[in-house]
Amino acid sequence: MTKTLFSRRRVLAGAATLTTAAILPRSSLADWKPTENVRLIVPAAAGGSTDVMGRLLAAHLQTAWGQSAVVENRSGGGGTIGTSEAIRAKGDGHTILIGNPGPNAIAYSIFKNLSYKADQLQPVSNMIRIPNIVSAHPSTGIKSIPELVAFLKANPDKLSYASSGVGQSPHLTGAWFLQLTGLKMTHIPFRGAGPALQAALAGDIQILFDNLFPSLPQVQSGTLNGLCVTTTERSSSAPNLPTMRESAPELANFDVSSWFGVFLPKSAPPPVVEALNLQVKALLERDDIKKNIASMGARADYGTPQQFSDFVDAETKKFAGIIQKEGLQMDVQ
Known part of the structure; x- marks a missing residue:
């Protein structure tokens, strides 16, 4: 935990010193841009890996898009409270969700009273796996x-x-x-x-x-x-x-990780999804971000929207099988 918090402090301290030239997007990334402030909903408390990745992306998008990008921590319910809020937002690209296995794969099988479904979210790209x-x-x-x-x-x-x-x-x-x-x-x-x-x-x-x-x-x-x-x-x-x-x-087939990716409301149009996806790719290609990711014990895991969608679907099915065999059922608290 100490190392993760250290990474977060370093990210926030270093963000102010980054030059615009260091993270300017390629021209192909500029096809769509937000016209107002961007919210990044983190369905977890400050200081953890979900929060760290949200703040890394927010600092990048703010410079790349020229609009304020603010992280909002909405913890509770195993991540389902913040996720529900993101789903209710307009799919115009101005509200972004930072997701992880809890609310975006495990929740669908384990919570009896979950207020949302997987098909209400548009996967954009994964960012890291730990x-x-x-x-x-x-x-x-x-x-x-x-x-x-x-x-x-x-x-x-x-x-x-x-x-x-x-x-x-x-x-x-x-x-x-x-x-x-x-x-x-x-x-x-x-x-x-x-x-x-x-x-x-x-x-x-x-x-x-x-x-x-x-x-x-x-x-x-x-x-x-x-x-x-x-x-x-x-x-x-x-x-x-x-x-x-x-x-x-x-x-031989064992594979479990903590992953942290980017989602939009399902109504987001393809140009918005594509523009955000390419910005995630640009973020993960930066040398300073690679160092931050390595300090977290993680590896970058960029993918296209379809690749990330397939990954999340596979994760959901994997956890559903484990949960069903364990006979686990809970209520969202």
């Missing part, structure tokens, strides 16, 4: 996924795992791991990543499923044993950690 990470308390002696699998086979129901909350990406990462291996662990949900990490560090919970940060510094310091990352590729921030899919044949 792995989840699996770690173990050193007292377990477990240092790899094969060792975890072997221990669970020999000692059913002896271990528990922590996550940042029921239905969150780390929880579903653990659930999918257990579904694919046919093993059992008791899930202990916490109210956020911080308390889950503290429980794991104290040894109260033996296994932790978490976003890459804040767990990675604890793995690097040796206070937790890193077992794997959950994306298809190893993380440049932790190149010695194998991927989940490297670890066992039944995990």
Whole structure:
């Protein structure tokens, strides 16, 4: 978490020093431009990765388009409150949503009283993907996924795992791991990543499923044993950690990440969608942004609107399968 907050402070401090020439869009990007102030709705609190990416994009768009671009944090309901607000806005390009797996893939299956549907949003492009990470308390002696699998086979129901909350990406990462291996662990949900990490560090919970940060510094310091990352590729921030899919044949298709992308209301016309998509591409191609992304342990993941739409659809179906098998149903709080 500290590293993410540091990245956000650096982004905000550096934005004022950027020269216009450094981020001028190519002429092809100027076919459509906003005619009034632009709102970027971040359905999460300030300081996290969703917020960081929203502010990076806002600073870029403000210079590229010559209009004020302001981030509005609308947290609550697992991201569904801010998402609902974005859906109700006009699709004229002046309201942009920064999305993530919670409200834009998981919510459709887990919430019984969700107020919106996937087809009310127009995916524009993903921006970044960050792995989840699996770690173990050193007292377990477990240092790899094969060792975890072997221990669970020999000692059913002896271990528990922590996550940042029921239905969150780390929880579903653990659930999918257990579904694919046919093993059992008791899930202990916490109210956020911080308390889950503290429980794991104290040894109260033996296994932790978490976003890459804040767990990675604890793995690097040796206070937790890193077992794997959950994306298809190893993380440049932790190149010695194998991927989940490297670890066992039944995990060969495992791929879970925290991703942060851009959406518009479904009514947005194609010129608006295309103009914003190309600005996202321009943002991710900047050297200063590449450095910021790397400091977050992330990788850039630009795509066309169709590619991002296909990705979000696949993510929604993947999480729906996990949720259905777990029998998870919740109400939006």
